Amino acid sequence: MKPNGIPPALLEKYLSGACTDAEKEIVEAWYASLDGEPRYLDHLPDAEQDELRHTTFGEIRRELDMTEERPVRRWPWHWLAGIAASVLVVLGIFLVGNMKAIRLPELTVTAKKPIPSKALPVTTFENTGTQIVRHELPDGSVVTMHPKAIIVYSTGFANNQRLVRFSGEGFFDVKKDKKRPFHITSGDMDIRVLGTSFNVKAIENQKQFEVDVVTGSVQVTAQGQSFDKQEVILKPKQQALFELDSKRLISKTSPLQAKKEIYQPVTIIFEETPLNSVIEQLEKRFNVSISLANPGLAKCGLTANFESQTFPSILEILCTSLDVTYAISDHNITITGEPCE
Incomplete structure (x- = not known):
C-alpha cells in the first residue's frame, strides 16, 4: 500500500485500539512502507495533514501524561517513536544542508x-x-x-x-x-x-x-x-x-539535583538547533555525558518539541530522526552516524 493510501481516521482508530485484525494489517503494512519516504505526508491534502498531526500528537501526549489512576494502554515503543518522528518531519525536523530518510535504529537484544x-x-x-x-x-x-x-x-x-x-x-x-x-x-x-x-x-x-x-x-x-x-x-x-x-x-x-535523572520527564523545545547545541542542552537537563563519534554530526540540526518526556524517549526519537544510533555505558552516551553534508 502506498503511504498516501492511509486515512487519518484509520490511524486514529489504530491508536485508540479499536481496529479490527484486518484494519491492523492495513495500518502495519502502511507503516512498513514508509522507509525511505520521509515526506510521505506531502501526498495528503492540507486538511488531512492537519487532522493527522492533531490526532497523533494528542494521543502521544495523553499516553505520556498518564497519571497513576488512569488505565494504562501499551503501544509498541518502536511504533510510537516512529509515528512521532514521522509527524515531526512534517513539523520541521531537518538536517543542516541535507534531509536524511528516517529509519529506526537497530537494537541488539x-x-x-x-x-x-x-x-x-x-x-x-x-x-x-x-x-x-x-x-x-x-x-x-x-x-x-x-x-x-x-x-x-x-x-x-x-x-x-x-x-x-x-x-x-x-x-x-x-x-x-x-x-x-x-x-x-x-x-x-x-x-x-x-x-x-x-x-x-x-x-x-x-x-x-x-x-x-x-x-x-x-x-x-x-x-x-x-x-x-x-x-x-x-x-x-x-x-x-x-x-x-x-x-x-x-x-x-530524593536529593534535589541541578540535573535530572534520565527517567524523570522534562519539556524541551529545539528550533533549528545544531546537534552540538542539542547535546549541550540535554547535558544541562539530565545527569548524562554525550559525545559524537563523528564530529561531522555536529552539522546536523533539529526542530522538535518534546513535551514531558524522559531522556530515553528523547534520545530514541532524536536518533530515529537523524538516522543515527547510540551506545550507553552508565551515564555516558556516544552517538554514531554519517555526517551531514
Whole structure:
C-alpha cells in the first residue's frame, strides 16, 4: 500500500485500539512502507495533514501524561517513536544542508527461550546490547532496561502471581492490579507494588542498591539469614538505599539535583538547533555525558518539541530522526552516524 493510501481516521482508530485484525494489517503494512519516504505526508491534502498531526500528537501526549489512576494502554515503543518522528518531519525536523530518510535504529537484544523446569517454565530476558531497551511483561507492565540488566520471571506469570527477579538498572512502569501485587527481588531486597513507576539500581558490583519512586507508593523490604527484617514505605520523590556490606536499609527524600535523572520527564523545545547545541542542552537537563563519534554530526540540526518526556524517549526519537544510533555505558552516551553534508 502506498503511504498516501492511509486515512487519518484509520490511524486514529489504530491508536485508540479499536481496529479490527484486518484494519491492523492495513495500518502495519502502511507503516512498513514508509522507509525511505520521509515526506510521505506531502501526498495528503492540507486538511488531512492537519487532522493527522492533531490526532497523533494528542494521543502521544495523553499516553505520556498518564497519571497513576488512569488505565494504562501499551503501544509498541518502536511504533510510537516512529509515528512521532514521522509527524515531526512534517513539523520541521531537518538536517543542516541535507534531509536524511528516517529509519529506526537497530537494537541488539536477546530474549532467551523459557527454561524448562519441574515446577514452572521460566523466561529470562537480558539486554546484551549497548542501548536502553523496553521489555513488556505478561501483565502489560513494562521495564525499560539498561545494558547488562537481566529480568527473570515465570512464563506468563503462572499461578496468578507477579513475581520477577531483577539485576542491573531499569525503570519499572507497573500495571495496576489490586488483586495481584507486583514483587521484584534483587538479592536480599524485595520491592512490592500495586501499580506505580520507579527506578531500580541493583548492580551486583556496587556497594548499595537503590529504589527511586516517581509515582504511586512502593514497599521495600530487606531480609536475610544474617540480619533482621527491615521495611520502608516510599512515596513519590523518595528513595530507599540498601547497603550491601552493612545490610542496612534506609529511606530519604530524593536529593534535589541541578540535573535530572534520565527517567524523570522534562519539556524541551529545539528550533533549528545544531546537534552540538542539542547535546549541550540535554547535558544541562539530565545527569548524562554525550559525545559524537563523528564530529561531522555536529552539522546536523533539529526542530522538535518534546513535551514531558524522559531522556530515553528523547534520545530514541532524536536518533530515529537523524538516522543515527547510540551506545550507553552508565551515564555516558556516544552517538554514531554519517555526517551531514
